[in-house]
Amino acid sequence: VARAALAVIDREGPDALSMRRLASELGVGTMTLYGYFRSKADLLDAVVDEAVSDHGPLARTGAWRDQLREVVLEVRRNLLRHPGLARLRLTRPILRPEALRLTEVTMEVLGEAGFDRREAAKALRLLFTYVFGFATLSPEEGTDEARRESRAATARLPAADYPALTAASEELADAMGGEEVFRYGLERILDGLEATLERRHSGRKLPEREARGHPPHHRDHR
């Protein structure tokens, strides 16, 4: 039942999915669907679950950095498989056991790498925020148009007031999406996690202020 809804979304986008549309697609009365799902939100939850559950097994070999990359790329592949769902998933947290396998593996890897539970949870959030954010901010299907719009917008700017943007017009358009841009950001995040870990291993702990979430040298503007 949810699979039919997923098919509609994959084919025509999430806006095309209506209860009436889906019902006629299935050859039943509209209200019949309410026998299976209490509301449309319920139905969408089921669709997301359906889509999330079909990820492959994860090879747990190699250094922690390689394993983290593997898990993030698996999440990304999952998101790209059903592009129309990325935005829906932003507001529907991952809660089902099958989907939490990826979270579990990530937490295990982070733990083995040397992060304590508190930091591992935050590192996990960073990684997932990035994959989900990138998938919705830079959807694969919209990249070409985003590039055109970016180029047009930077071309219109007065070079005197916007020297950096006009000079980097082409590079900015390129960076509107695509696998290479995604990979660059991911490696930087992994670099960042590695740096914290090295700092810890070398005996130097984080300064107390930052450990509490106050980055050094930061003046609060409120």
Add this chain to the structure above:
Amino acid sequence: VARAALAVIDREGPDALSMRRLASELGVGTMTLYGYFRSKADLLDAVVDEAVSDHGPLARTGAWRDQLREVVLEVRRNLLRHPGLARLRLTRPILRPEALRLTEVTMEVLGEAGFDRREAAKALRLLFTYVFGFATLSPEEGTDEARRESRAATARLPAADYPALTAASEELADAMGGEEVFRYGLERILDGLEATLERRHSGRKLPEREARGHPPHHRDHR
């Protein structure tokens, strides 16, 4: 005109804004709005522009890392000022000159730090993906509920199959949102950018494969 729409969204959320609703709010006929905007999408563009334009001036002092943090926090403050708009902004690229001031400053800072244009564009994308992703994935208003749901979900899991998640149940709930979690991720990203820069300064260039977007040791699974 757009300001009235923004007020409705701020007050009752983006779903409450309809052409009919806004028209009656303004005491005019529904179709009068179509004299100002060609469609609802047009109206929403104007609303986003309205909201984006009200950011303060940026102090450009300090090390590049501090400046980048400042700019990212300014974008975040902007997003938090109109929480209902975060999701809308995901699909509406920043194109208006005023909004591009922040982009310009970011590119300038990255350039002065030592990134070439190509890399600066990708670093910019990473930073913006993170703020926007965090704002939509972990909205301030939804954090409490997300924490409850997270706790409930991890509590339901069999500890034998999910050792890391059940052990870190509390930490994971804490990491569902909030300023400290945001800051942690931001500092990691800045660490990552710093690491690339240091690698470059020390004369060691990125290995050719990674420079082209192929991270080292990665086996493509497709």
Add this chain to the structure above:
DNA sequence: ACCTGAACACCGTTCAAGT
């Protein structure tokens, strides 16, 4: 010209009536 009510083609959901 400018504004707008009626109408059209849709929604999600409630409710009561069908089998």
Add this chain to the structure above:
DNA sequence: ACCTGAACACCGTTCAAGT
């Protein structure tokens, strides 16, 4: 019990008629 058509309270937008 299970299914569902009609109805309700909404949408965005077109079109033609009002001033």
